[in-house]
Amino acid sequence: MPPNGNPTRERIIAAATKLFYSEGLRATSVDAVAEKAGVTKKTLYYHFQTKDELIAAYLASRDQPTLAYYERWFGETKGSTADKVRGLFRAFGKSADTPHWRGCGFLRTIAELASMPGHPAIKAGAAHKKRFEAWMTAKLADDDVRDAEKIARQIVILLDGAATVMLIHRDAAYVETAGDVAADLVAQASAARKPRLTASR
Numbered sequence: 169m170p171p172n173g174n175p176t177r178e179r180i181i182a183a184a185t186k187l188f189y190s191e192g193l194r195a196t197s198v199d200a201v202a203e204k205a206g207v208t209k210k211t212l213y214y215h216f217q218t219k220d221e222l223i224a225a226y227l228a229s230r231d232q233p234t235l236a237y238y239e240r241w242f243g244e245t246k247g248s249t250a251d252k253v254r255g256l257f258r259a260f261g262k263s264a265d266t267p268h269w270r271g272c273g274f275l276r277t278i279a280e281l282a283s284m285p286g287h288p289a290i291k292a293g294a295a296h297k298k299r300f301e302a303w304m305t306a307k308l309a310d311d312d313v314r315d316a317e318k319i320a321r322q323i324v325i326l327l328d329g330a331a332t333v334m335l336i337h338r339d340a341a342y343v344e345t346a347g348d349v350a351a352d353l354v355a356q357a358s359a360a361r362k363p364r365l366t367a368s369r
Contacts, residue, residue, distance in 0.1 A: 176211065180202075180216070181222075183201050183204035189276075190270060193280045198219050220288065220289070226289075227293055227296070230274070231296045231299065238300065241260065249313055250354040250358065252307075260330075261330070261340035261342075269335075272332075275331060278290055297324065311358070314358070330345075330347075331343075
């Protein structure tokens with residue numbers, strides 16, 4: 169979510185982002201967010217009527233920055249489309265391979281709110297995942313990869329699965345392995361798209 173020009177609101181979201189991501193939703197109180205943001209609880213509730221509204225704003229604020237990382241990692245990798253997909257996974261694995269990484273913020277938030285399917289943060293998380301899938305579909309289609317939509321969905325599954333296993337084992341090798349699988353899928357679809365040359369008689 170782009171800044172809306174209200175510095176107090178943005179400061180509250182920034183404080184909530186740090187606390188929700190590091191401590192979790194339920195463990196973080198509105199009082200803690202207000203204290204970290206340097207505002208009163210009354211001021212926080214002026215900008216966000218409920219904690220649920222604040223949680224949704226936190227997750228929505230991570231949408232474009234996260235997509236920008238993926239786009240940069242994909243674009244910075246040289247080579248074929250398959251190489252670029254592999255590079256995206258490897259860059260993600262490297263960025264996650266730190267003691268401060270707590271997993272995918274979207275997946276963690278959705279997991280904490282799994283019993284509340286109508287929660288606005290779950291809708292924000294689902295919208296983010298769909299935007300990534302649509303972006304990946306467009307990239308694959310631009311490079312003439314066959315079944316781009318299907319391959320993009322498989323990549324989403326591999327990436328989210330890799331993020332989950334990385335959180336369990338703290339080993340980037342799992343992310344790299346998922347990236348190899350994703351790259352193979354793209355390479356096979358790319359090869360299938362190319363017309364076969366027949367020998368002239």
